[in-house]
Amino acid sequence: MKVELEKSFPLPAPAEAAWALLQDVEAVAGCMPGARITERVDATHYKGTVTVRLGPASMAFRGEVEVKEVDAAARALRLAGRGMDSTGTSGATMDLHARVEAVDAASCRLLGRSEVSVSGKAATFGGRLMQGVAEQVLQQFVANFAQRLPAVPDVAAGDGAAAPVPPPQRELNGLALAWAMLRDWLRQLFGTRRA
């Protein structure tokens, strides 16, 4: 069961600042709803957990994240993650391409392309929910990411020096979903989404 998403979001910050934050894997993970880095294996390998909540249901995935590529010139990076849920009945992999594109001195765009695929119970019973969930995860990721931007101390912090593990972000939960969904829903009402 595979879901591919390609989205781009405006960010109220200079491209360099966004790019710096983007390279801080702990911080980036911190922006993932319900995700946190638990261990830094080396400069490009990390261990972490992701908890996805959907109404009464929740799944906790444990796994590894690898920084596949960092292209400073293009302000692009590629992250790959794989994990297994706490009951050993579902697996998940994620392949994320992210790029920061300058708009003007004070703002930029974050372009993300992600491919999430799940196996096992999550695919069998959660399959029909995946698209929706993935979109919400991404939207909330960006919201958190934007939130964090002003808080970036300085570009140096992003160069891979052992940054303190950030506090776990609030999980993807009903309320957060609600806002995003409400947005989609309104958009639907105005009929702008029909291709």
Next chain:
Amino acid sequence: MGDMSELQAREDQLQGMGVSLLRKEDARFIRGQGSYVDDIKLPGMLFGALVRSPYAHARIKGIDKSKALACPGVVAVLTADDLKPVKLHWMPTLGGDVQAVLADQKVCFQLQEVAMVLASDRYAAADGAALVEVDYEELPAIVDPKKSMAADAPVIREDIAEKKDVGHGPRTHPNHIFTWEAGNQAAADAAFAGAAVTVREEILNPRVHPCPLETCGCVASFSKATGNLTVYLTSQAPHIVRTVLAMLSGIPESKIRVVGGDIGGGFGNKVPVYPGYVVAIVASIVTGVPVKWIESRIDNISTTGFARDYHGIGELAADADGRIKGLRFTALADHGAFNSHVSATKFPAGLFSICTGSYAIPNAYCRVDAVYTNKAPGGVAYRCSLRVTEAVYLIERMIDVLAQKLGIDKAEIRRRNFVQKEQFPYTTSLGWTLDSGDYVPALEKVLKAVDYEGLRREQAEKRAKGELMGIGIATFTEIVGAGPTKACDILGIGLFDSCEIRVHPTGGVIARLGTMSQGQGHATTYAQIIATELGLPASDIVVEEGDTDKAPYGAGTWGSRSTPVAGAAAAKAARKIKDKARQIAAHLLEVGEGDLEWEVDRFTVKGNPGQAKTMKELCMAAHTGNLPEGMEQGLNAVSYYDPPNLTYPFGAYVCVVDVDRFTGEVKVRRFYALDDCGTRINPMIIEGQIHGGLTEAFAVALGQQIPFDENGNHLGNSLMDYFLPTAVETPRWETDHTVTPSPHHPLGAKGVAESPHVGGIPCISNAVIDAFAHLGVTHMDMPHSAWRVWQQCHALGIDRH
């Protein structure tokens, strides 16, 4: 005539063959006192829960049991490494392959068995199973059998990658299992070359599951003191299972006892030997206490005994009048990750070559290529003899396709091609000798009953109004009752069956057979056979099956073989007893045996009916000293019956459907089923079997399918998605019959329970497709769910208002 009515009274008292005797087995079931495997509770019994793979194809890099072992109530965790020392991590399959009992270094299908957690109860076992940590490295999976033999296809079975042959001839690819063919290809090709008309269609029998209401399971109990192993398990073939267990474990077969108990439906799902059974048995041997393993519904649909997954191509060649001159059927068979489908050794594609059906087809050729995929193993016969549904579906669909191409009525084209009554026994161009049949009257009776002409007129009117109404016909011939040992064996064991009868002094009878009822009513049907043969009332005849310590060896109940094979054995054993009784009667009446004649329940002296010995009297006499010179006491006999041929029941079905072109919903308005299973032993039970078989046909034709995504993930393996119709969806069935006895069966009986499934599926499909015939549609694949049928309507643009 008083004498006649007195004879009739005696006849009635026997409740023998031909009577709709109420079932003996009901008494416990209606009280909730059946004894199914999960009802069994033994002292100190542990419960086993299987840890299964979330991936369809992956390497196992490590298994960490520590957390599970720390879980309260957990006693042990078994993995392939624990089974290796006793060489039980792999097991032979009934298809000539081997199958991993617990995944050995890699998993080849989703939910494959990886470990078993043993705990004090099922709750602790479930907790433990959730705590076993398995490190997987996911591998690319093959789900589509058409991609299985691609040059760059990943090798699914590394364990046999080098093997040139896995029991059924040369392999051409690591994912290739076998290629099997029958008939004369050159002759068939020639018939096509010279034919006035030819038709070709790709026809899928999708992967489905028999899904009996009771899942599979077992309780294994090994006594370290005696070395005896007792296994209560859900098996349609307990004796075969005992033999497999002996081969596997090295325990003498005499020390293994397999007990079938009551089985909550089988339909083919309970023929194979499953990893869960074997691990539970090993666990009991290791721990010395009883171990219970019960499969969940999701695991049942996902991992045990699927059926079909036959990707067929049908071709017919005919003259301008629609007389078939040639047939070419091929199929790509998806056997999943292990070839564990149940087949007679010489027939890896089962009885697929019955695909010439009820028709006289001079030239035919068929071929089946079987491949491995990353899907569950199985390929069982779902309420049919192996691959007969696939074969009959092909021919019954293709003859409709031919009729459409030629513009000949679908009943008429069948009339033109039927094997005629006087041609029986008829040997088909694919080598089967049809024992008996009388197809024309059967079809005409059905067409008259449903007013076929009237239906076609109504259909024409509806079409004129843009409404979709379909009329489906199926005139099928089945092949059941495997089977002659010269042709059929499993693991070298011939497919005979057996019956042992003991008659007690007061006329009570106990009969034990090698078959295994799963709801077919054997205790009643066999008793009726013996009652008629012995002249003793069915009410005093007890039938036992399924306990290998008690019953004589038999191949079990599947492929409608119970009445054709074990039923014959019962008659044969009874006749041996009757012959001895005749000698005793002659001795007591001081006449020659030739002076006696049989009259319902007694031997009378010809010309002097007053002089007689009833069977009841002879039962007592057989236990006295007053016997013919040199005769031993007792009235016991055992018979092992090796049928000279299979039996070929047939039927004529008509189905009428209305299709909602806006939603795609199909409503079966009427279904009329005429079955001919030869001599009818218990009409009530036969009708019940036909209702059930038709309902399973309805489920397969309109909704059943096991769907996967491209990575081999199950997409519908619970009863939320897997279609088991309720009383609301299920149509009302009309049944009818003709009687054309089998010439070679001692009672003239054939099998029946599978005909309605085998014949019902193409009949319903034919009806659905017939609803679109006037729009040029020649075929639509099953299942005809609303969604799929709507797609057809949408493509034709007839779903618009």
Next chain:
Amino acid sequence: MANKHVVSFTLNGKEVDVAVEPRELLIHTLRERLLHTGPHIGCETSHCGACTVDLDGMSVKSCTMLTVQCEGASMVTIEGLEQGGVLHALQQAFHEHHGLQCGYCTPGMITRAYRLLQENPNPSEEEIRYWISGNLCRCTGYQNIVKAVQAAAQKLAAAQPA
């Protein structure tokens, strides 16, 4: 395990107490603690109805019910339908009309029909099919089950003092 609750209810007229974990499902309590193995487990997702029991006048799927929810309840299972050695009209009718084959769905089916006939003593075929649609049968195709329920309804009606 710790955290056990003592639950009391009446089962086929008898008072019973069981000490169970909160998560214990009613079907397991009935089958494994109270040895009432009439109700069966068929699907575990509340689709098949093999586990149907009668609880406070409702047909419920005991695989989707916690035993702790049953405090003070009054329960009837298939084992409770035979009274004083006399089969319930439904049990008799299922036998006489061949309304069962493998017998696995039978206890749930009969227990469900038992409640149906108390709510609607004279159901039509349509009503029977609709109101037993929470019980799956793989063997009979329902036709004889419907017959059996209708026959039992008539028998029960006839038994009522006019």
Next chain:
Amino acid sequence: MIPSAFEYHAPTSLPDAIALLGRYGDEAKLLAGGHSLLPMMKLRFATPAHLIDLGRIPGLRGISEAGNEIHIGAMTTENELVWSKLLAQKVPLLVEGARWIADPQVRYRGTVGGDISHGDPANDHPALMLALDASFVLRGARGERVVKAADFFLGLYATELQAGEVLTRIQVPIPPPGTGWAYEKLKRKIGDFATAAAAVLLALDGGRVARVSIALTNAGATPLKAAAAEASLLGRALDEAALSEAARLAMDICDPAADQRGDAEYKRAMAGEMTRRALLKARERAA
């Protein structure tokens, strides 16, 4: 299919239940009929540490008339809706809807409140309540608030119900006499969720649509109110053109998730078809 362990609480008053919710927060789940939650727990998708059973709280069950509204206790079961004479008379749409929920056994246990607060767009009551313009009474530590169905469903399993709040009552305005109604539901079999379903209330005036309400089940992340379709019908006769336009506008707002019931295209088409059929049936029933 065994749930993981949890603590069980059976409060006998609403305040106690709310207090427990407050105490255990995220760790707690409310148990009503259990036919949505228990299967999720048996699959171990839901693993609450605390289960708060609402079954022992008096006053959460029952159907009554209050002025121009029908009040339904959140713990009222589906079969109670099916059998309610009052509903049959005042809000027959709910009876028709409840009749096609799940199966008889599930309807004995399944509650209207559970069906609504689960936030699953595949459930039937959300769309039914949307069509009826019902309101939900939510009770929390800070007291009671009333939320319109139109404002309640926010997304997939996401509702306005805040942590610590309990849905206690549903308030359904009684449609004026003569209002036609219909719930048209396409499903694969008894016990299944809708492939698509449409709930319609319809009032005619001289053969023209005076008032109409259309809501769709399982056609998106939430139940959908087909506002544009409704608007298109006002003042018009229900002729083929009107029906087609309404169906098309209803389809426009659908964003169904593909599953074994069908792909998005089919489900969207069925939402249109169910809308059309519900409108026609409602017309037959309108005075």
